[in-house]
Amino acid sequence: xxxxxxxxxxxxVADAFREFVKGAPDGGTFYVTGxxxxxxxxxxxxxxxxxxxxxxxxxxxxxxxxxxxxDEGTGEPRSGPLFHAALGARGRGVDDLAVAIGGQLxxxxxxxxxxxxxxxxxxxxxxxxxxxLDEAGAVPDERHTARLIESLLAPxxxxxxxxxxxxxxxxxxxHFEDCVVVxxxxxxxxxxxxxxxxxxxxxxxxxxxxxxxxxxQETETGPEPGGAQRDVFAQTVAQAAYPNFLLAQLLVLDxxxxxxxxxxxxxxxxxxxxxxxxxxxxxxxxxxxxxPVVADALYALALAGPAGLGGRLWRLATAAVAGRRIDARExxxxxxxxxxxxxxxxxxxxxxxxxxxxxxxxxxAIATALLARRSPQAELQTRxxxxxxLAAQVPxxxxxxxxxxxxxxxxxxxVEGPPRPLWQRSDPVLLSELLRHASAVPKAxxxxxxxxxxxxxxxxxxxRTVLDCSDEPAAAALRxxxxxxxxxSREQPARLQVAAVQHGLNDLAAxxxxxxxxxxxxxxxxxxGRGEAEGAxxxxxxxxxxxxxxxxxxxxxxxxxxxxxxxxxxxxLRWTLHGTPxxxxxxxxxxxxxxxxxxxxxxxxxxxxxxxxxxxHPIVRADEPPELLCALAGAPDPLSVCAAADRLWVVxxxxxxxxxELRFGSNIAAVRRAAEHExxxxxxxxxxxxxxxxxxxxxxxxxxxxxxxxxx
Numbered sequence: 241x242x243x244x245x246x247x248x249x250x251x252x253v254a255d256a257f258r259e260f261v262k263g264a265p266d267g268g269t270f271y272v273t274g275x276x277x278x279x280x281x282x283x284x285x286x287x288x289x290x291x292x293x294x295x296x297x298x299x300x301x302x303x304x305x306x307x308x309x310x311d312e313g314t315g316e317p318r319s320g321p322l323f324h325a326a327l328g329a330r331g332r333g334v335d336d337l338a339v340a341i342g343g344q345l346x347x348x349x350x351x352x353x354x355x356x357x358x359x360x361x362x363x364x365x366x367x368x369x370x371x372x373l374d375e376a377g378a379v380p381d382e383r384h385t386a387r388l389i390e391s392l393l394a395p396x397x398x399x400x401x402x403x404x405x406x407x408x409x410x411x412x413x414x415h416f417e418d419c420v421v422v423x424x425x426x427x428x429x430x431x432x433x434x435x436x437x438x439x440x441x442x443x444x445x446x447x448x449x450x451x452x453x454x455x456x457q458e459t460e461t462g463p464e465p466g467g468a469q470r471d472v473f474a475q476t477v478a479q480a481a482y483p484n485f486l487l488a489q490l491l492v493l494d495x496x497x498x499x500x501x502x503x504x505x506x507x508x509x510x511x512x513x514x515x516x517x518x519x520x521x522x523x524x525x526x527x528x529x530x531x532p533v534v535a536d537a538l539y540a541l542a543l544a545g546p547a548g549l550g551g552r553l554w555r556l557a558t559a560a561v562a563g564r565r566i567d568a569r570e571x572x573x574x575x576x577x578x579x580x581x582x583x584x585x586x587x588x589x590x591x592x593x594x595x596x597x598x599x600x601x602x603x604x605a606i607a608t609a610l611l612a613r614r615s616p617q618a619e620l621q622t623r624x625x626x627x628x629x630l631a632a633q634v635p636x637x638x639x640x641x642x643x644x645x646x647x648x649x650x651x652x653x654x655v656e657g658p659p660r661p662l663w664q665r666s667d668p669v670l671l672s673e674l675l676r677h678a679s680a681v682p683k684a685x686x687x688x689x690x691x692x693x694x695x696x697x698x699x700x701x702x703x704r705t706v707l708d709c710s711d712e713p714a715a716a717a718l719r720x721x722x723x724x725x726x727x728x729s730r731e732q733p734a735r736l737q738v739a740a741v742q743h744g745l746n747d748l749a750a751x752x753x754x755x756x757x758x759x760x761x762x763x764x765x766x767x768x769g770r771g772e773a774e775g776a777x778x779x780x781x782x783x784x785x786x787x788x789x790x791x792x793x794x795x796x797x798x799x800x801x802x803x804x805x806x807x808x809x810x811x812x813l814r815w816t817l818h819g820t821p822x823x824x825x826x827x828x829x830x831x832x833x834x835x836x837x838x839x840x841x842x843x844x845x846x847x848x849x850x851x852x853x854x855x856x857h858p859i860v861r862a863d864e865p866p867e868l869l870c871a872l873a874g875a876p877d878p879l880s881v882c883a884a885a886d887r888l889w890v891v892x893x894x895x896x897x898x899x900x901e902l903r904f905g906s907n908i909a910a911v912r913r914a915a916e917h918e919x920x921x922x923x924x925x926x927x928x929x930x931x932x933x934x935x936x937x938x939x940x941x942x943x944x945x946x947x948x949x950x951x952x
Contacts, residue, residue: 249430249431249432249433249435249438249483250279250283250429250430250431251431252428252429252431253272253283253287253422253424253429254287254290256420256422257270257287257290257405260420261291261322261403266365266401266403267365267397267399267400267401267402267403268397268403268404268418268419268420269397269403269404269405269406269416269417269418269419269420270403270404270405270419270420270422271406271407271408271413271419271420271422272284272406272407272422272424273407273408273409273410273412273413273421273422273423273424274410274423274424274425274484275409275425275484278424278425278483278484278485279424279485280371280407280408280424281371281372281407283407283424284369284405284406284407285371287369287405288323288326288369291322292322322367323368323369323405324344324367324368325341325345325366325367325368325369326344326368326370327340327344327369327370327371328371328372328375329370329371329372329376329385329388330372330375330376331375331376331377331378331705332376332377332388332705333376333377333378333387333704333705333709334352334388334391334392334708335350335351335708336701336704336705336708337352337370337376337388337392338351338352338355338392339355341355341368341370342354342355342358345359345366345368347359347362350723352391355392355396356392356395356396356399359399359401359402360401363401365401365402365403366401366402366403367402367403367404367405368396368402368403368404368405369404369405369406370393370406371406373385373388373389373393373406373407373412374408374409377709378675378676378680378702378705378706378709378710379676379677379679379709381680384709385408385412386412389408389412389415390415393406393415393416394415397416397417397419398417424483425483425484426483427482427483429483430482430483432478432482432483435483435488436474436475436478438485438488439477439478439481439488439492440471440474440478442474442477442489442492443470443471443473443474443477443492444470445496446470446473446492446495446496473495476514477491477492477514479514480514491514620681620682623677623680623681624681624684627674627677627678627681630670630673630674631674631688633666633667634662634663634666634670634671634674635661635662635665635666636659636660636661636662637659637660637662661691661693663691663693663694663697664696664697666697668697668698668699671694671697671698672698672699672702672703674688675688675694675698675702675703675706676702676706678706679706679709679710679712679715682712685706685712685714685715686712686713686714689714689715689718690714690747690751691751692733692736692748692751692752692755692756693755695718695722695736696732696733696736700722700725700726700728703722704719704722704723707719707722717743717745718745720739721736721739721740721742721743721748723905724739724742724902724903724904724905725739729900730900730940731759731761731900731901731902733752733755733756733759734756734759734760734761734762734900735903736748736752737749737752737753737759737762737763738761738762738902738928739902740752740763741763741764741765741766741928742763742766742904742928758933758936759933760899760900760932760933760936760940761890761902761930761931761932761933761937762930762931763928763929763931764918764929764930764931765928765929766926766927766928767920767922767926767927767928767929768926768927769924769925769926769927790827790828790834790850791803791804791805791814791827791834791850792804792805792811793825793826793836794825798818798821799820799821799822799823799840799841800817800818800821800822801816801817801822801825801836801838802816803815803816803817803827803836803850803853814850814851814853815852815853816853817838817846817848817853819840820841820842820844821840821841822841823839823840823841823865823867824837824838824839824866824867824868824869825837825838825839825869826868826870827850828871829871830847830856830871830874830878831874831875831878833849833856834849834850835847835848835849835850835856835871836848836849836853837869837871837880838869839862839865839866839869839882841865842861842865843861843863843864843865843866844859844860844861844862845859845861845862845866845869845880845882845896846859847880847893857878857893857894858894860891860893860894860895860896862882862889862891862896862898863889863896863898864884864887865884866882866884867883867884867885867908868882868883868884868910869881869882869883869911870883870911870912870913870919871913872890872913872917872919872932872934873917873932873934877892877894877938878892878893878894879891879892879934879937879938880893881911881919883908884908886903886904886905886906886907886908887902887903887908888902888903888908888921889901889902890932890937899937899938900937900940904921904928906923907923907924908921908922908923909922909923910922914929917933917934918930918931918932919932
């Protein structure tokens, strides 16, 4: 890509960026600002492409800033791209964006605080580009942008080894220190000649009026009056829109629509120039005139986000906002007309009305213009109506199994109470949109979060974003719970029940047990920490898997296993196991026989006789090396529980397959049998008692490691 390929009239921005890279080789912020529609996001994209082209064109040379700088302490020039991470904030919360940035940088982090800590400790220079700041959050809102900047981007930009390239409105620029600000609303960053050429090209599509055509037919020589009139209009548009490219598009589009309605050319040109606010207002009114629900369709589609609700839900959303059903033809007209504004022909982020305008259009959230015409109360009520309409599309089942509407059949059950939503049968897209829009309405999200089926049927990543962006207490309480549901597995209901108990959400845990029968495992209760009063502790049952006088099992420094009897000088060594270093060893009762379970760092599981060390079961391979072992069940299908870090999983000893797993978010310190099919898991400061349904566990098709039992 050459400099001449850079967006119309914006070469000065590219030059300033190169100077910034030269002057700030390791740290600093390059901030592109301007009104919505001025091309901020487009410029960020082109700066990224330009940096790649600079490197490709120079062959061995790197970007100008890096070519002059060596790696710290080595004197060698840096290698790799200028941008180490480049992504958008659209639809993301603080932690979501942090995870995405960390992923591109090669870090595994779960929160913004973790990412900041890791980058600071790493100390290697990184360059991060983040766009679409005004589209942050499940539903775009300034509070999400503010939270994103204050909690992540501004602290990251203050690190001496971070160079940040981002964009946003002028009000956020003061959050960044050592910042180069490029305000594309000012003339110095947009070449007026290039802008005029752009507008003239747009105006070439303005149709000629009948007067122009007749004049052209009469005058075969000399300049065309029609062309001259078009030139005047182009100059007027350029004067009103400069330096906003999308605003120029909207003004020209307004004239094209006026021509279609037989309005005379130039009717919108006032003595002081074009009435920008009036032009934007006519876009809304003209569309509304074509169809009574078109403006509402515009605003409903925009509320749904950059991609709209998707084809299946556009009609639903439009009907929700309009407050009535519409036929297919009416809706098709609405979508066709609204698409002109929702999907402009270029990649810019949107346009704005004149300074102080009530129509600050923001691509693709055209809702800004339409919502601005309503009072805050009306806006909130419309959002609430959309939430209620989406919720109304969820299938329901009457209490007692009777019909939802109409009289019950003779002899049938009597319906009492409200109908029960069948969340699991809902369209997943509808459910995700319902949660997203509910997060923008105060107190609308909490009532949905009490249903475990909602939490388990929604897309997990989208649910995490909704919770991250919501200020409701219920959302804050669920964030650590939902974090434990990653990655998605077959045992999600059981994992949700355990996580709910772990974090004190007992009502949610009870709701899971009520909604889902026969969980493979569940949490019974929390156990007090070792530092709490003994009087408050629950009685401890003897471990049924351990004999009263178990053999002495020890792991040596080299990873060997020594099994003996007695202690100290009186200790008698029975047998030893050497070879691959072992990670865990435990003596316990299995089917009435004292055995020693052993795991090594290759994940091999061995169950040997405590007396002579012979194998009691074939050697199998777990999916990762366990750090702790505990027998769960014996014949006819022996099961063992393994643990490593914060993960606990159930292994079938017949083949090494993993039947179920869960995570706690805290490292597991110990695992012991509490009663038949019950385990106590010690998480350091506290514990949790789990109960396993062996009948359900044994019906699960285990995930077998690819190397399970190979060669043994």
